[in-house]
Amino acid sequence: MDGAATGSSNKVSSQAGASAHRVPDDNIIEILLRLPAKSVIRFRAVCTAWRRLLSDPDFLAAHSRLQPLDSILYDRLVGSGSGIINIALDTVHISSITSGDGTDRRQRLISVANSKRRPCILLSSCNGVFLFRRSEGCYLLCNPATRQWADLPSLVPSSLVREYAFYFHEPSGEYRLWCHRNPLDTRYGTWHVLSTDAAEPRDVQVHAEAAKRMTELLVGSLPVLLHGSMHWPPPHRRKWLEEEITTEIVVLDTLSETFQIMAGPPVTTVMEVAVKLFISMEGLLAAADLGDMWHINFWFLEDYDAWRWECRHKIDITWYNRRSEFLSGVMMGDDEGNIIVGRGSCFYVCNVRTKTLSMAYSVDSLPDNVIVSRHVYRQSLVQQPYFRAQSSHDLQLMHIWCK
Known part of the structure; x- marks a missing residue:
């Protein structure tokens, strides 16, 4: 793992610790950073602390950098x-x-x-x-x-x-x-x-x-x-x-x-x-x-x-x-x-x-x-401020969002 991603994961860990009673340790965070996007979205439902962690912009940026090509x-x-x-x-x-x-x-x-x-x-x-x-x-x-x-x-x-x-x-x-x-x-x-x-x-x-x-x-x-x-x-x-x-x-x-x-x-x-x-x-x-x-x-x-x-x-x-x-x-x-x-x-x-x-x-x-x-x-879960999150029917060209 490169230095930038390590720094981001440490920052994510400290931010999560400030707002949650139970925080995943560094090893778990390293695993979460390498999960596919679908798994990250599903694991947000595990608990409140994981939802905060897996929605944090620094975590998402580090996760995107580590996704395979x-x-x-x-x-x-x-x-x-x-x-x-x-x-x-x-x-x-x-x-x-x-x-x-x-x-x-x-x-x-x-x-x-x-x-x-x-x-x-x-x-x-x-x-x-x-x-x-x-x-x-x-x-x-x-x-x-x-x-x-x-x-x-x-x-x-x-x-x-x-x-x-x-x-x-x-x-x-x-x-x-x-x-x-x-x-x-x-x-x-x-x-x-x-x-x-x-x-x-x-x-x-x-x-x-x-x-x-x-x-x-x-x-x-x-x-x-x-x-x-x-x-x-x-x-x-x-x-x-x-x-x-x-x-x-x-x-x-x-x-x-x-x-x-x-x-x-x-x-x-x-x-x-x-x-x-x-x-x-x-x-x-x-x-x-x-x-x-x-x-x-x-x-x-x-x-x-x-x-x-x-x-x-x-x-x-x-x-x-x-x-x-x-x-x-x-x-x-x-x-x-x-x-x-x-x-x-x-x-x-x-x-x-x-x-x-x-x-x-x-x-x-x-x-x-x-x-x-x-x-x-390369998959990315980073949220973009100028994008809209709406159904595929609103696009008038996409039949489906595939799961």
């Missing part, structure tokens, strides 16, 4: 009427992927009613909160663990609205979404921030040349959040000669709301520049170089301030000739240092000891229905 799966269900398709979001934990016992341990979070004319699309996930796009310029936030939800301010649709960054802004306690709108009468479009504590979108001024650079770099890519900044991978470019390419990563500082360009890993490519970013289990920014025909090279940013990258692993993928498909999948690390790669209906494990790639887990019992998304999820 899950991958999100899309499950297309049977339609409930003309033009309606039910899309369920399932989770599968890393340990289930790497166990190798073939057991399907998927858990359902929510089921979404999708109209063919106005589909509700999952765009991102942050701190246990999902970002859905109801329609162009209209967004919904949803926490399946707390059954809370909130609307973001709406953008009046124009010729094109593109979402770039979704994150939690710690100083304000808000969830924020950065969008770029490209009306026909402007050269580079306009930038807007949508916040849970704002009634209207907020315009953001970005230098014209920087805006041009950003729209070229960011299209179609999913950023990762680290040290309070969003990071986008280098653009996907075709290269037909084997040569070393100096890559660049676009970074948005979410506190100052400014952009900069940082040095990416120096990839050696044969056919294309194809880089995917993710966060390693040890909390480092990591990059998978998918431009090599025979290997996946995994780079880790060892020194963030000096932008010093180190290539730790070179994984043999000679047998797998569709490596660029991993760009649209998910990547995450396990406790052994291995890297999990998901695409389609399968998960693969990049074994850092044997330097090989192998299929570890499949959800292809219904190959036309279940696919791996590019999103990860």
Whole structure:
């Protein structure tokens, strides 16, 4: 357990002791911190002291940090009427992927009613909160663990609205979404921030040349959040000669709301520049170089301030000739240092000891229905002041909150 979580648990223990005659000892608190969200909710009924403890904001924050990382799966269900398709979001934990016992341990979070004319699309996930796009310029936030939800301010649709960054802004306690709108009468479009504590979108001024650079770099890519900044991978470019390419990563500082360009890993490519970013289990920014025909090279940013990258692993993928498909999948690390790669209906494990790639887990019992998304999820019971706790029927798109 890390120091931050230990400090939070000690604080929770002392706070509970001040208000209860019988307080769980430190060992029990350590166990409670590692329970699934469902168990924490149920154990609040044990006694008054446990209700106070398991509802304390410091406990909930520490509990959220210790929750395991899950991958999100899309499950297309049977339609409930003309033009309606039910899309369920399932989770599968890393340990289930790497166990190798073939057991399907998927858990359902929510089921979404999708109209063919106005589909509700999952765009991102942050701190246990999902970002859905109801329609162009209209967004919904949803926490399946707390059954809370909130609307973001709406953008009046124009010729094109593109979402770039979704994150939690710690100083304000808000969830924020950065969008770029490209009306026909402007050269580079306009930038807007949508916040849970704002009634209207907020315009953001970005230098014209920087805006041009950003729209070229960011299209179609999913950023990762680290040290309070969003990071986008280098653009996907075709290269037909084997040569070393100096890559660049676009970074948005979410506190100052400014952009900069940082040095990416120096990839050696044969056919294309194809880089995917993710966060390693040890909390480092990591990059998978998918431009090599025979290997996946995994780079880790060892020194963030000096932008010093180190290539730790070179994984043999000679047998797998569709490596660029991993760009649209998910990547995450396990406790052994291995890297999990998901695409389609399968998960693969990049074994850092044997330097090989192998299929570890499949959800292809219904190959036309279940696919791996590019999103990860970590349960959180933290209550958000700008969210509402109401039934799923009030959302007008969620069929059920799954239990």
